[in-house]
Amino acid sequence: MERLEEIRAKMGECDDKIIDQLVIRMGYVQEIIEYKKKTGIPIIQPEQEKKQTDALKKKLGDNEFEEEILNIFEYIVKNSRKIQAKSLFDYNIFLVGFMGSGKSAVAAGLKEKLEMEQVEMDELIVKRQGMSITEIFAEYGEDYFRNLESNILIELQKKSQAIVSCGGGIVMRDENTDHMKKHGRVVLLTAKPETIYNRVKDSKDRPILNDHMTVEFIEELMNKRKARYEAVADVTISTDGKSVVEICEEIITRLIALDNM
Numbered sequence: 001m002e003r004l005e006e007i008r009a010k011m012g013e014c015d016d017k018i019i020d021q022l023v024i025r026m027g028y029v030q031e032i033i034e035y036k037k038k039t040g041i042p043i044i045q046p047e048q049e050k051k052q053t054d055a056l057k058k059k060l061g062d063n064e065f066e067e068e069i070l071n072i073f074e075y076i077v078k079n080s081r082k083i084q085a086k087s088l089f090d091y092n093i094f095l096v097g098f099m100g101s102g103k104s105a106v107a108a109g110l111k112e113k114l115e116m117e118q119v120e121m122d123e124l125i126v127k128r129q130g131m132s133i134t135e136i137f138a139e140y141g142e143d144y145f146r147n148l149e150s151n152i153l154i155e156l157q158k159k160s161q162a163i164v165s166c167g168g169g170i171v172m173r174d175e176n177t178d179h180m181k182k183h184g185r186v187v188l189l190t191a192k193p194e195t196i197y198n199r200v201k202d203s204k205d206r207p208i209l210n211d212h213m214t215v216e217f218i219e220e221l222m223n224k225r226k227a228r229y230e231a232v233a234d235v236t237i238s239t240d241g242k243s244v245v246e247i248c249e250e251i252i253t254r255l256i257a258l259d260n261m
């Protein structure tokens with residue numbers, strides 16, 4: 001029994017050392033982010049993360065705990081991204097834009113890179129109502145759906161660092177745009193009508209387009225909403241021909257520039 005307590009005490013000493021080193025390491029993470037902000041070099045550097053993992057593997061050689069230690073380091077890196085995001089964005093990021101402009105894909109990309117919470121408004125509505133969006137529109141009408149959207153935005157007041165992927169029509173109500181402006185930064189994603197058409201043409205869950213799946217209809221509706229989108233946007237990013245990683249990097253750079261103004 002005494003031996004057990006002795007070993008536990010020794011383990012406690014290891015924990016103290018690990019904590020001390022983690023605190024120092026996290027301080028370096030903060031220094032790096034300040035440096036990146038100041039010099040304007042890209043925040044997301046996948047090649048650097050890969051280099052770091054390779055170096056770790058080399059250091060570990062054929063250590064008997066290689067798998068477990070690499071697993072711990074994955075968490076360390078994840079948490080470094082969290083620290084990075086906290087220092088970069090102490091507000092919600094609302095992604096708005098026409099259907100198929102890439103809001104969900106970009107929100108997922110930002111979530112992965114920044115370890116911020118991701119909220120998918122449409123998904124949340126579908127889950128809560130236990131019905132698809134097409135079913136909600138058919139059974140209760142568009143106004144009902146719009147009320148659900150507005151209520152979710154009110155609920156989101158509690159959050160301070162989330163990436164919110166909004167439904168394409170969210171900008172059509174003043175109360176929604178006022179809310180987004182007050183509780184975060186608004187990023188508008190745009191794409192040409194042809195690009196949108198190609199992205200959404202096989203989707204059956206966009207009731208507004210279901211019977212009008214043409215480039216012309218998309219362009220017409222886009223033009224009707226254009227001014228509303230532009231009025232609420234803090235930052236506008238065109239997504240045509242760009243990868244999700246490129247779009248995420250552009251959003252981060254543009255938001256940092258805006259915050260530094």
Ligand code: S3P
Pocket residue numbers: 097098099100103122133166167168169170205206207208
């Ligand atoms: C809508 C966009 C959809 C969804 C609903 C209505 C719109 O969201 O909220 O079908 O009015 O533009 P996505 O933009 O995510 O497709």
